[in-house]
Amino acid sequence: MMAWLSINFHALAATLRKLAGSPLSSFFSICVIGIALSLPTGIFVLLQNIETLSGNFTGSPQISLFLSKDAGSAEVSEIEKRLKGNPGVDHFRFVPKEEALGEFRKDAEFSDVVTSLSQNPLPDAFVVFARENSAKNLENLHQEMLKWPKVAHVQLDSNWARKLDSFLKLGHVATSILAVLLGFALIFITFNTIRLQILTQKDEIEVAKLIGATNTFIRRPFLYLGALQGLAGGIAAWGIIAAGLHFMNGAIQELAELYSTRFILANLGIRESLLLFFLSACLGWLGAWLSVSRHLWQLDSGSQ
Amino acid sequence: MISFQAVGKRYPGGFDALKNITFSIERGEMVFIAGHSGAGKSTLLKLVAAIERPTSGSILVRDQNLGRMKRSAVPYLRRNFGLVFQDHKLLFNRTVFENVFLPLQIGAFDPREAGSRVRAALDKVGLLGREHAYPVELSGGEQQRLCIARAIVNRPAILIADEPTGNLDAEYSGIIMDMFKSFNQVGVTLLVSTHDEAMLRKLRPRVITLHQGELAP
Ligand SMILES: Nc1ncnc2c1ncn2[C@@H]1O[C@H](COP(=O)(O)OP(=O)(O)O)[C@@H](O)[C@H]1O
Ligand SMILES: [Mg+2]
Numbered sequence: 001m002m003a004w005l006s007i008n009f010h011a012l013a014a015t016l017r018k019l020a021g022s023p024l025s026s027f028f029s030i031c032v033i034g035i036a037l038s039l040p041t042g043i044f045v046l047l048q049n050i051e052t053l054s055g056n057f058t059g060s061p062q063i064s065l066f067l068s069k070d071a072g073s074a075e076v077s078e079i080e081k082r083l084k085g086n087p088g089v090d091h092f093r094f095v096p097k098e099e100a101l102g103e104f105r106k107d108a109e110f111s112d113v114v115t116s117l118s119q120n121p122l123p124d125a126f127v128v129f130a131r132e133n134s135a136k137n138l139e140n141l142h143q144e145m146l147k148w149p150k151v152a153h154v155q156l157d158s159n160w161a162r163k164l165d166s167f168l169k170l171g172h173v174a175t176s177i178l179a180v181l182l183g184f185a186l187i188f189i190t191f192n193t194i195r196l197q198i199l200t201q202k203d204e205i206e207v208a209k210l211i212g213a214t215n216t217f218i219r220r221p222f223l224y225l226g227a228l229q230g231l232a233g234g235i236a237a238w239g240i241i242a243a244g245l246h247f248m249n250g251a252i253q254e255l256a257e258l259y260s261t262r263f264i265l266a267n268l269g270i271r272e273s274l275l276l277f278f279l280s281a282c283l284g285w286l287g288a289w290l291s292v293s294r295h296l297w298q299l300d301s302g303s304q
Numbered sequence: 305m306i307s308f309q310a311v312g313k314r315y316p317g318g319f320d321a322l323k324n325i326t327f328s329i330e331r332g333e334m335v336f337i338a339g340h341s342g343a344g345k346s347t348l349l350k351l352v353a354a355i356e357r358p359t360s361g362s363i364l365v366r367d368q369n370l371g372r373m374k375r376s377a378v379p380y381l382r383r384n385f386g387l388v389f390q391d392h393k394l395l396f397n398r399t400v401f402e403n404v405f406l407p408l409q410i411g412a413f414d415p416r417e418a419g420s421r422v423r424a425a426l427d428k429v430g431l432l433g434r435e436h437a438y439p440v441e442l443s444g445g446e447q448q449r450l451c452i453a454r455a456i457v458n459r460p461a462i463l464i465a466d467e468p469t470g471n472l473d474a475e476y477s478g479i480i481m482d483m484f485k486s487f488n489q490v491g492v493t494l495l496v497s498t499h500d501e502a503m504l505r506k507l508r509p510r511v512i513t514l515h516q517g518e519l520a521p
Contacts, residue, residue: 207393210355211454212382213410300375 015224029193029229033186034236037280040179041268042241047171049265050164062138065126065145068152075150076124082148083128088141090131097122123152183283186233190226190287197225198295205295215296222292223285230284234277242267305331305462305493306352311361313347321347322517325361329495331461334488337497338504339514345497346390348514349466352495353385354378366461383411386455386492388465392447394439400426400450401435407458425457429483445476452483462493469500477503 020026067075076094083092100122104110128145130138138156145154198205205218245265256263268276307328313321322344329335337345350356351363354370363370368381395403404425408418426432429449431442439447448468455463465484469477481503488494498504504511513520 203393204395204397207395208406208410209379210353210382210389210393211387211407211410212379212385214376214379217410 012221012224014221015228025193025196026229029189030232030236033189033230033233033280033284034240036182036185036189037233037237037276038240038244040175040182041237041276042244043171043175043178045241045245045265045268047168047175050171051168052266053263062130062156063128063141063145064155065128065151066153066155067124067126068150069123071124071150079126079148079151083126086141086144088131088137088144090129092126092128095125095127097124100125183279186230186280186283187287187290190229190284191291193229194222194226194288194291195295197222198291206299209299215293218296219289219292222288226288226291227281227285230287231277231281233284234280237280238268238273238276305329305333305366306495307364308351309362309364311351311358311363313344313351313356314359320517322351322358322514325519327512327519329493331493332488332491334484334494334509335496336504336507336509336511337495337514338499338501338511339497339520340499342516343514344517345499345514346466347517349464349495349497352462353387353464354381379410383407383458384461386452386458386460386463388448388451388455388463388468390466390470392451394447394450394454396439398438399435400431400437400439400442403439403450404453404457407454411458421457425453428456429453430479445472445479448472448476448480449483452480456487456492460492462495463487465494465496467497467499469498469503474502481507 065079067079080094083089097120101114101120104122105114128141130141142154142156145151208218245267249264252263252265267273305328308325311325312323315321325348337348339345347356351358351370352365354365354373358371361371365381366384368377370381373381395406398406401422404422405418408421413421423432423435426435429452431446431449431453434442434446439450442450452465452468455465463484468484469480472480477500484494484496485507
């Protein structure tokens with residue numbers, strides 16, 4: 001155990017010395033990785049913010065529920081009861097047919113028509129505000145309400161929500177593709193920087209192998225280097241996004257004041273940030289592993 | 305301890321560096337490999353340390369057949385050896401101390417004892433005062449002794465040295481040979497190549513002579 005700790009400590013110390021030994025090139029690699037990672041991560045953050053923003057638009061009516069014209073007060077209170085008991089419903093408002101007619105009467109364009117009517121052609125209605133704004137929730141509510149007694153028509157006012165939802169979905173797919181591509185880029189960048197490191201330490205590797213070093217021993221410091229570099233790149237990406245959001249929030253503040261609302265773009269949460277760091281370290285590790293393994297393989301096949 | 309049975313080595317170009325070599329070396333022996341330049345001395349030592357693999361015949365080292373050994377087992381075999389290379393293979397960006405420390409690091413040696421081990425090895429070759437120097441600051445003879453310190457720091461059972469006195473003057477050669485004799489006296493098996501006839505006449509060790517890749521009678 002002591003020996004194992006010692007080996008890993010030495011490897012880590014050697015790694016840090018290597019990073020510090022070529023600060024400029026380390027800095028550049030970390031920046032390149034950071035920029036590459038900040039692209040998909042930044043888009044992801046923006047999409048998340050759009051999602052929260054769209055969730056805030058609960059001020060507009062979501063579903064209009066029209067009863068059939070022969071529905072009496074018993075049916076109205078039955079529907080009322082069901083709406084109260086439904087977990088998908090946030091709150092609702094009953095619009096009696098007299099009130100609806102009154103609305104029309106107020107409107108100059110319709111007032112003549114309305115007064116000429118012998119009876120009220122309008123049904124009782126409910127305006128329902130859903131608890132959750134997602135297209136799925138609205139669609140579920142829609143389907144359920146249609147099955148209720150004396151419900152004639154349910155009007156889903158969620159076209160925009162659905163459009164936004166599919167737009168966000170598309171955005172997520174695009175971000176995922178970008179993330180995979182730039183993940184590969186990270187592996188290649190690490191592969192190359194580690195390859196350059198290996199070239200400067202060719203002799204050390206050769207001698208270590210000749211006097212009994214296992215491949216694991218030789219790989220270890222490079223794996224640390226790759227993982228550390230990836231991690232630092234991940235942190236750099238986080239910093240780039242945080243700075244970007246800071247500047248954007250300044251501009252958004254002005255806009256929000258015009259609309260007298262408060263809205264700021266939020267950065268990644270703790271869990272997402274840790275995931276970003278973990279993944280970037282893993283990809284760095286992988287790039288380093290490929291690089292050293294290739295070198296060791298070349299050494300092994302060179303000398304029979 | 306080491307036995308060759310009809311061993312041949314043909315390099316990728318098709319050149320036969322060794323042909324039909326058979327001999328064996330017992331534990332605690334001191335054996336010299338003699339022969340002119342190009343006779344195959346280095347090749348023979350590389351075969352023992354599994355740096356090269358035989359193309360025919362079989363080599364046993366400590367009852368392990370090197371020809372059939374898995375690649376992953378080779379590092380553990382090599383830790384039985386102390387190797388002194390013809391071209392030194394010192395690390396010039398590391399200090400004298402760090403060069404000698406390397407085998408202990410590789411062998412996961414207890415770090416608390418490693419320091420004194422390194423100093424003991426440097427003491428044996430007379431470099432104790434130069435721990436913090438870099439190899440470029442050492443003379444040719446001192447570099448050679450540094451190689452030997454690195455080879456013995458692990459207290460190997462077998463010491464393999466390829467022309468350790470190759471380009472040293474007679475006085476230095478004498479010092480190094482005395483060193484080897486003292487290792488042998490404490491039970492280390494020695495396998496040393498040389499083309500220095502004078503040395504062989506003086507020491508009168510067991511000699512295996514190679515001539516153009518074959519055992520000379
Ligand atoms: N890696 C190699 N590839 C091809 N030929 C080699 C290689 N190493 C050595 N040889 C050849 O094998 C012969 C023996 O070399 P070597 O064992 O180094 O001899 P010595 O150490 O006795 O001078 C030489 O002719 C040399 O050119
Ligand atoms: Mg030679």
